[in-house]
Amino acid sequence: xxxxxxxxxxxxxxFVSRLRRGxxxxxxxxxxxSTGRMLALARRMLPxxxxxxxxxxxxFLSAVRSLDRFDGRARLTTWLHQITxxxxxMKLRSRRRRPERSIEGLLPEFLPDGHQQFxxxxxxxxxxxxxxxxxxxxxxxxxxxxxxxxxxxxLLLRDLAGLDTQQTAIALNITTDAVRTRLHRARQALKTLLxxxxxxxxx
Amino acid sequence: xxxxxxxxxxxxxxxxxxxxxxxxxxxxxxxFEDHLRVCRSCVDYLAAYQRTVAxxxxxxxxxxxxxxxxxxxxxxxxIKASLRERSD
Numbered sequence: 001x002x003x004x005x006x007x008x009x010x011x012x013x014x015f016v017s018r019l020r021r022g023x024x025x026x027x028x029x030x031x032x033x034s035t036g037r038m039l040a041l042a043r044r045m046l047p048x049x050x051x052x053x054x055x056x057x058x059x060f061l062s063a064v065r066s067l068d069r070f071d072g073r074a075r076l077t078t079w080l081h082q083i084t085x086x087x088x089x090m091k092l093r094s095r096r097r098r099p100e101r102s103i104e105g106l107l108p109e110f111l112p113d114g115h116q117q118f119x120x121x122x123x124x125x126x127x128x129x130x131x132x133x134x135x136x137x138x139x140x141x142x143x144x145x146x147x148x149x150x151x152x153x154x155l156l157l158r159d160l161a162g163l164d165t166q167q168t169a170i171a172l173n174i175t176t177d178a179v180r181t182r183l184h185r186a187r188q189a190l191k192t193l194l195x196x197x198x199x200x201x202x203x
Numbered sequence: 204x205x206x207x208x209x210x211x212x213x214x215x216x217x218x219x220x221x222x223x224x225x226x227x228x229x230x231x232x233x234x235f236e237d238h239l240r241v242c243r244s245c246v247d248y249l250a251a252y253q254r255t256v257a258x259x260x261x262x263x264x265x266x267x268x269x270x271x272x273x274x275x276x277x278x279x280x281x282i283k284a285s286l287r288e289r290s291d
Contacts, residue, residue, distance in 0.1 A: 027286045035282065036274045044263060053278050060282050064289060108248070114211025119244035123251045140262035160263040184220035191255040198251065 012076055020067050031060065034077065038084045044160050045088040045153070047145075051095070052088075059087040085161045089171060092153065100148050106189035123198035143193040151186035158183055210234045215245050219252060 018026035038059060042052035063083050070079055109117040127136055144152060157168045158179075165183075169176045215238050221227055222235050239246055 024287060028283050031279055031282050031286070035279055036272065039274055039278070053275070056278070057282050057285060060286060061289065064286055108216055110211075110213040114213040116212050116216070116244050116248070119247065120251070121244075122247045123254060134265070136258075137262040137265045140258050144259060144262065155259065156263070159260045180220060180224075187220070187252060187255055187259065188216075190259055191252055194255060194258070195251070198254075 013072060016067070016070060016072065016076065019064070027064070034080050037077070038080060041081065041084050041161060042088050044141075045085075045156050046091055047095075051091050055087040055091045056084065058090070059084040062087060081161070085157065085163070085171060089153070092149065101146070103148050103151055103185055103189055106147075106192045107185060108188065108192070120195050120199045123195075128197040139197075140190075140194070143190060146193060147186055147189055151182050151189060154179055154182040155186040155190070210238050212238075212242060212245050212248075215239070215242075216248055219249065223253070 015026060015029075019030065035056060038056045039052060042055040042059075043049065046052045046055060059080065063080055066083075070076070074082075111117050126132065127139070131139060144155065147155065153172065154168060157163045157171060158165075163171060165176050165179050168179045172179070174182075215222070215235055218227070218235075222232065227235065239249065
Protein backbone atom coordinates (compact mmCIF):
# COMPACT_ATOMS: atom_id res chain seq x y z
CA UNK A 1 0.00 0.00 0.00
CA UNK A 2 1.34 3.41 -0.94
CA UNK A 3 1.47 6.07 1.71
CA UNK A 4 -0.17 9.34 0.76
CA UNK A 5 3.27 11.00 0.69
CA UNK A 6 4.78 8.50 -1.75
CA UNK A 7 1.58 8.65 -3.79
CA UNK A 8 2.00 12.45 -3.99
CA UNK A 9 5.61 11.96 -5.11
CA UNK A 10 4.54 9.59 -7.87
CA UNK A 11 1.81 12.02 -8.96
CA UNK A 12 4.32 14.86 -9.01
CA UNK A 13 6.86 12.83 -11.02
CA UNK A 14 4.13 12.03 -13.54
CA PHE A 15 3.07 15.69 -13.65
CA VAL A 16 6.69 16.81 -14.24
CA SER A 17 7.11 14.35 -17.10
CA ARG A 18 3.93 15.75 -18.71
CA LEU A 19 5.44 19.24 -18.41
CA ARG A 20 8.68 18.02 -19.96
CA ARG A 21 6.74 16.58 -22.91
CA GLY A 22 5.28 20.07 -23.46
CA UNK A 23 1.73 18.98 -22.48
CA UNK A 24 -0.32 22.21 -22.73
CA UNK A 25 -2.92 21.01 -20.22
CA UNK A 26 -0.15 20.40 -17.68
CA UNK A 27 1.24 23.89 -18.30
CA UNK A 28 -2.20 25.39 -17.76
CA UNK A 29 -2.63 23.39 -14.54
CA UNK A 30 0.77 24.52 -13.28
CA UNK A 31 -0.14 28.17 -13.92
CA UNK A 32 -3.55 27.85 -12.23
CA UNK A 33 -2.05 26.08 -9.23
CA SER A 34 1.08 28.12 -8.63
CA THR A 35 0.53 31.71 -9.76
CA GLY A 36 -1.18 32.84 -6.54
CA ARG A 37 1.67 31.87 -4.25
CA MET A 38 4.34 33.15 -6.66
CA LEU A 39 2.56 36.48 -7.14
CA ALA A 40 2.10 36.93 -3.39
CA LEU A 41 5.85 36.53 -2.93
CA ALA A 42 6.67 38.87 -5.83
CA ARG A 43 4.26 41.54 -4.53
CA ARG A 44 6.13 41.59 -1.23
CA MET A 45 9.53 41.78 -2.87
CA LEU A 46 8.85 44.33 -5.60
CA PRO A 47 7.55 47.88 -5.37
CA UNK A 48 4.85 47.81 -8.04
CA UNK A 49 2.11 45.41 -9.16
CA UNK A 50 3.44 45.59 -12.73
CA UNK A 51 6.93 44.54 -11.60
CA UNK A 52 5.46 41.67 -9.56
CA UNK A 53 3.39 40.35 -12.49
CA UNK A 54 6.38 40.65 -14.86
CA UNK A 55 8.57 38.73 -12.41
CA UNK A 56 6.03 35.89 -12.14
CA UNK A 57 5.76 35.68 -15.92
CA UNK A 58 9.58 35.63 -16.19
CA UNK A 59 9.71 32.94 -13.50
CA PHE A 60 7.32 30.65 -15.41
CA LEU A 61 9.31 31.03 -18.62
CA SER A 62 12.52 30.37 -16.76
CA ALA A 63 10.97 27.31 -15.05
CA VAL A 64 9.80 25.81 -18.33
CA ARG A 65 13.21 26.45 -19.91
CA SER A 66 15.00 24.70 -17.06
CA LEU A 67 12.60 21.81 -16.45
CA ASP A 68 15.32 19.39 -17.56
CA ARG A 69 17.39 20.54 -14.59
CA PHE A 70 14.59 19.88 -12.08
CA ASP A 71 15.85 16.72 -10.41
CA GLY A 72 12.83 15.98 -8.24
CA ARG A 73 14.75 16.21 -4.95
CA ALA A 74 12.87 19.38 -4.03
CA ARG A 75 9.11 19.67 -4.36
CA LEU A 76 7.93 21.43 -7.49
CA THR A 77 6.43 24.25 -5.38
CA THR A 78 9.75 24.77 -3.55
CA TRP A 79 11.60 24.86 -6.86
CA LEU A 80 9.15 27.42 -8.32
CA HIS A 81 9.47 29.48 -5.15
CA GLN A 82 13.26 29.67 -5.63
CA ILE A 83 12.87 30.59 -9.30
CA THR A 84 10.43 33.36 -8.32
CA UNK A 85 12.90 34.73 -5.76
CA UNK A 86 15.58 34.82 -8.48
CA UNK A 87 13.23 36.52 -10.95
CA UNK A 88 12.41 39.17 -8.33
CA UNK A 89 16.10 39.75 -7.59
CA MET A 90 16.79 40.19 -11.32
CA LYS A 91 13.98 42.72 -11.48
CA LEU A 92 15.33 44.63 -8.49
CA ARG A 93 18.80 44.77 -10.06
CA SER A 94 17.51 46.01 -13.40
CA ARG A 95 15.27 48.68 -11.89
CA ARG A 96 16.56 52.23 -11.73
CA ARG A 97 17.37 52.95 -8.14
CA ARG A 98 15.09 55.47 -6.54
CA PRO A 99 16.52 57.85 -3.96
CA GLU A 100 15.97 56.31 -0.55
CA ARG A 101 16.70 57.13 3.06
CA SER A 102 20.03 56.09 4.53
CA ILE A 103 20.08 53.25 7.05
CA GLU A 104 22.35 55.31 9.35
CA GLY A 105 19.54 57.62 10.40
CA LEU A 106 17.49 54.60 11.51
CA LEU A 107 20.18 52.98 13.68
CA PRO A 108 20.60 53.69 17.42
CA GLU A 109 23.03 56.45 18.38
CA PHE A 110 25.56 56.23 21.19
CA LEU A 111 27.46 58.60 23.47
CA PRO A 112 31.29 58.47 23.48
CA ASP A 113 31.14 56.23 26.60
CA GLY A 114 29.03 53.65 24.70
CA HIS A 115 25.66 54.37 26.36
CA GLN A 116 22.58 54.80 24.17
CA GLN A 117 22.06 58.46 23.36
CA PHE A 118 18.27 58.34 23.10
CA UNK A 119 16.97 55.20 24.89
CA UNK A 120 13.28 54.80 24.00
CA UNK A 121 11.99 53.10 27.13
CA UNK A 122 9.90 49.91 27.16
CA UNK A 123 7.30 49.13 24.51
CA UNK A 124 3.73 48.93 25.70
CA UNK A 125 1.59 45.86 25.02
CA UNK A 126 -0.47 47.35 22.17
CA UNK A 127 0.29 49.71 19.31
CA UNK A 128 -0.82 53.35 19.36
CA UNK A 129 -4.43 53.95 18.37
CA UNK A 130 -5.34 50.39 19.35
CA UNK A 131 -4.53 49.01 15.89
CA UNK A 132 -4.23 45.24 15.90
CA UNK A 133 -4.71 42.12 13.78
CA UNK A 134 -4.72 42.61 9.99
CA UNK A 135 -4.48 46.38 10.36
CA UNK A 136 -1.32 46.10 12.47
CA UNK A 137 0.24 43.58 10.08
CA UNK A 138 -0.46 45.85 7.09
CA UNK A 139 1.02 48.76 9.07
CA UNK A 140 4.21 46.76 9.80
CA UNK A 141 4.48 45.77 6.11
CA UNK A 142 4.31 49.47 5.15
CA UNK A 143 7.17 50.20 7.57
CA UNK A 144 9.20 47.33 6.03
CA UNK A 145 8.64 48.95 2.62
CA UNK A 146 10.31 52.10 3.96
CA UNK A 147 13.60 50.31 4.65
CA UNK A 148 16.51 50.95 2.27
CA UNK A 149 16.45 48.30 -0.43
CA UNK A 150 19.74 46.50 0.36
CA UNK A 151 18.42 45.84 3.88
CA UNK A 152 14.76 45.25 2.99
CA UNK A 153 15.75 42.55 0.49
CA UNK A 154 17.71 40.61 3.12
CA LEU A 155 14.76 40.78 5.52
CA LEU A 156 12.40 39.56 2.79
CA LEU A 157 14.66 36.71 1.69
CA ARG A 158 15.03 35.51 5.28
CA ASP A 159 11.58 36.15 6.75
CA LEU A 160 9.34 35.93 3.69
CA ALA A 161 11.09 33.70 1.16
CA GLY A 162 12.41 31.42 3.93
CA LEU A 163 16.03 31.37 2.73
CA ASP A 164 18.74 30.68 5.32
CA THR A 165 21.87 32.83 5.74
CA GLN A 166 23.91 30.80 3.24
CA GLN A 167 21.17 30.77 0.59
CA THR A 168 20.63 34.52 1.02
CA ALA A 169 24.38 35.13 0.61
CA ILE A 170 24.41 33.13 -2.64
CA ALA A 171 21.26 34.82 -3.97
CA LEU A 172 22.70 38.31 -3.36
CA ASN A 173 26.33 37.42 -4.08
CA ILE A 174 27.51 38.77 -0.70
CA THR A 175 29.22 37.10 2.27
CA THR A 176 27.33 35.37 5.07
CA ASP A 177 28.74 38.00 7.48
CA ALA A 178 27.26 40.73 5.28
CA VAL A 179 23.89 38.93 5.35
CA ARG A 180 23.94 38.81 9.17
CA THR A 181 24.96 42.46 9.46
CA ARG A 182 22.28 43.64 7.01
CA LEU A 183 19.59 41.52 8.66
CA HIS A 184 20.46 42.92 12.09
CA ARG A 185 20.48 46.50 10.78
CA ALA A 186 17.19 45.94 8.94
CA ARG A 187 15.61 44.80 12.22
CA GLN A 188 17.14 47.69 14.16
CA ALA A 189 15.83 50.13 11.55
CA LEU A 190 12.37 48.54 11.59
CA LYS A 191 12.36 48.85 15.39
CA THR A 192 13.20 52.56 15.05
CA LEU A 193 10.30 53.02 12.61
CA LEU A 194 7.93 51.22 14.99
CA UNK A 195 9.22 52.88 18.19
CA UNK A 196 6.90 55.92 18.05
CA UNK A 197 3.85 53.65 17.89
CA UNK A 198 4.84 51.39 20.76
CA UNK A 199 6.43 53.72 23.30
CA UNK A 200 4.87 56.39 25.40
CA UNK A 201 5.27 59.84 23.92
CA UNK A 202 8.29 61.28 25.79
CA UNK A 203 6.98 64.88 25.55
CA UNK B 204 41.26 31.71 34.14
CA UNK B 205 39.55 34.15 31.81
CA UNK B 206 39.16 37.76 32.72
CA UNK B 207 35.67 38.95 31.88
CA UNK B 208 35.45 42.48 30.62
CA UNK B 209 32.46 44.76 30.92
CA UNK B 210 30.80 45.55 27.66
CA UNK B 211 29.07 48.79 26.67
CA UNK B 212 25.49 49.26 25.50
CA UNK B 213 26.90 49.88 22.03
CA UNK B 214 28.68 46.50 21.92
CA UNK B 215 25.61 44.72 23.20
CA UNK B 216 23.29 46.34 20.67
CA UNK B 217 25.74 45.98 17.75
CA UNK B 218 26.07 42.24 18.40
CA UNK B 219 22.51 41.57 19.53
CA UNK B 220 21.79 39.46 16.42
CA UNK B 221 24.74 37.18 17.17
CA UNK B 222 23.70 36.97 20.84
CA UNK B 223 20.16 35.92 19.95
CA UNK B 224 21.40 33.45 17.30
CA UNK B 225 23.67 31.80 19.92
CA UNK B 226 26.78 32.72 17.93
CA UNK B 227 28.77 34.20 20.83
CA UNK B 228 31.57 32.42 22.68
CA UNK B 229 30.48 31.38 26.22
CA UNK B 230 32.65 34.06 27.94
CA UNK B 231 31.30 36.78 25.71
CA UNK B 232 27.76 35.54 26.19
CA UNK B 233 28.25 35.76 29.96
CA UNK B 234 29.37 39.40 29.57
CA PHE B 235 26.17 40.14 27.64
CA GLU B 236 24.06 38.50 30.34
CA ASP B 237 25.89 40.39 33.11
CA HIS B 238 25.25 43.65 31.25
CA LEU B 239 21.56 42.84 30.82
CA ARG B 240 21.26 42.24 34.59
CA VAL B 241 22.21 45.84 35.32
CA CYS B 242 21.18 47.89 32.27
CA ARG B 243 17.48 48.71 32.05
CA SER B 244 17.73 50.49 28.69
CA CYS B 245 19.41 47.48 27.04
CA VAL B 246 16.74 45.15 28.47
CA ASP B 247 14.11 47.44 26.92
CA TYR B 248 16.03 47.50 23.63
CA LEU B 249 16.31 43.70 23.56
CA ALA B 250 12.59 43.21 24.29
CA ALA B 251 11.54 45.73 21.61
CA TYR B 252 13.98 44.18 19.11
CA GLN B 253 12.60 40.68 19.69
CA ARG B 254 9.05 41.99 19.32
CA THR B 255 10.08 43.74 16.07
CA VAL B 256 11.43 40.44 14.69
CA ALA B 257 8.16 38.68 15.59
CA UNK B 258 5.96 41.47 14.18
CA UNK B 259 7.99 41.52 10.95
CA UNK B 260 7.71 37.76 10.43
CA UNK B 261 4.01 37.75 11.21
CA UNK B 262 3.32 40.71 8.91
CA UNK B 263 5.14 39.14 5.97
CA UNK B 264 3.61 35.69 6.41
CA UNK B 265 0.04 36.91 6.77
CA UNK B 266 0.22 39.34 3.85
CA UNK B 267 1.43 36.62 1.53
CA UNK B 268 -1.47 34.33 2.44
CA UNK B 269 -4.03 37.04 1.78
CA UNK B 270 -2.54 37.81 -1.62
CA UNK B 271 -2.63 34.20 -2.82
CA UNK B 272 -6.37 34.50 -3.52
CA UNK B 273 -5.99 37.73 -5.45
CA UNK B 274 -4.72 36.80 -8.92
CA UNK B 275 -5.86 38.87 -11.91
CA UNK B 276 -7.40 36.49 -14.52
CA UNK B 277 -5.65 38.49 -17.27
CA UNK B 278 -2.28 37.55 -15.77
CA UNK B 279 -3.16 33.84 -15.80
CA UNK B 280 -4.14 34.10 -19.46
CA UNK B 281 -1.00 36.08 -20.36
CA ILE B 282 1.26 33.49 -18.71
CA LYS B 283 -0.52 30.58 -20.39
CA ALA B 284 -0.26 32.35 -23.76
CA SER B 285 3.46 33.02 -23.31
CA LEU B 286 4.10 29.36 -22.41
CA ARG B 287 2.05 28.21 -25.43
CA GLU B 288 3.99 30.56 -27.69
CA ARG B 289 7.24 29.21 -26.39
CA SER B 290 6.35 25.60 -27.06
CA ASP B 291 4.91 26.25 -30.56
